[in-house]
Amino acid sequence: METTTTIKPTFDVNEIRKSFPILEREVNNQLMVYLDNAATSQKPQAVIDALNYYYSNYNANIHRGIHTLAEEATAAYEATRKTVKDFINAKSTDEIIFTRGTTEGVNLVAYTWGRKNISEGDEIIISGMEHHSNIVPWQILCEEKKAILKVIPISDEGELMMDDPIAIGYKKLLSSKTKLVSIVHVSNSLGTVNPVREIIDEAHKVGALVFVDGAQSTVHLDIDVQEMDCDFFAFSGHKVYGPTGVGVLYGKKKILEEMPVFMGGGEMIKEVTFEKTTFSELPYKYEAGTPNIADTIALKVALDFVTETKKDIIRNHENALLKYATEQISAIDGLRIIGTAKNKVSVISFVIKNIHPQDIGVLLDNQGIAVRTGHHCTQPLMARFGVPGTVRASFAMYNTKEEVDRLVVAIKKAIKMLT
């Protein structure tokens, strides 16, 4: 029998780059090197086209209209839900709630599940490497309910202390008082991949639920929420080559069914009278008002793009880049990498002796290189490492070895100018 080989055997980064029109842009008279992918990734032409096509051809409000455009728009919107379900391997599309992004996902759970289930003296565990989005909503909740927020300490390498002999690591923090563990899958500041599977197993042993912040992990790692057994998982579309303003909250069906509603309004109701309102079934129960139709539709295109390019092939490329960049960058005099965990993806954060990260950022920008500098919305983590912030380079599928070389040359030049 003849076998067909339609799958591209090797990854051609130059081919991939052609799909991203923005990569042809010049910044400060040089071809831009975009290394701020952990903040947001660039969009393939297909995603841009999908947005354009929606508004040019079938813009309509979804779910209620009986006209052709409304049907088309509804079908496309719900097709994204199906794609997301497959992308993270949820059991059912009822478990996929569209949000504005990861932050809204955390807040939705804090405001609904949290307000119903957290009471005085209960404990919520987060880690020392959380984004402010996964700290502040729980802090607000704990303050309101007189509950206690506990923090898993971080090692010098930037790993979670799971069962450190001296420090009070994760396993020592867990108790029957623990109601929820909310943990970042991949650190946006360090690139550390956390052992979520182990964290979830341990939490479930004491009866606690686990929320996984997948803002950084979804684009790089294979996500299987059933295998992970997390109770909630959230990510943002714009970090997975999709548009801004759309994100996903996954929750186990039983939990979502029992949770009180978040926002009230259209779309999320079954019947409204002035005496009493009954609410829609999942997933509409949590999607009040006209949703972000266009961006949600385009998110499907982004996820399909990743799936067709193949996540493991992308990951191989990104890991090779990370390895190469780590070798090249660590060789620079006076440079210290913050976050040297064994299991890392995509991110290199560093500081340079006697130089403020912002100064490096300004001089890299002048050389056409986009990195992020500052605290990356993880101020407690920066305090842990005793730095005001870091310079962060983060990679995506379209970055190249040549771009890493340009980064290294540019850092050296910046150091020379500043000292």
Next chain:
Amino acid sequence: MNENKTIKEREEEIVEEFSLFDTWEEKYEYIIDLGKKLEPLDDKYKVPGNIIKGCQSTVWLTSEFKDGKIYYKADSDAVIVKGLISMLIKVLSGNTPDEILGAKLDFLKDIGMMSHLAQTRSNGLLSMIKQIKNYALAYKSTDAIVK
């Protein structure tokens, strides 16, 4: 001496100096040099109350009101910001509150440093100018009450 020059004249001086530079490297080396040469702020002024909010780097700003004129001193842990502060002080320090409040600071555009005025959280120049003008406004109103 700088004292007798108007804000506009001081701005023009800086623009003239920058006109000698052909490359961004020369511009930034000049700013970095200004930053390094800026007289460090005495530690007693490096208190939370003097920190300008909205900067990725830490910027301290303090001022003194003498004979109807305001004198500024500032510092930062980032050298490029410090160089930009140094220019602002050179242009604005030693002027009356009204003169400072009326300063348009067009020189920042003319020397190609407008990007530092962009309203992003990572950038402090805008907050710095706002704070400089806040001081001027405060001195102006207290001066009026005293008089």
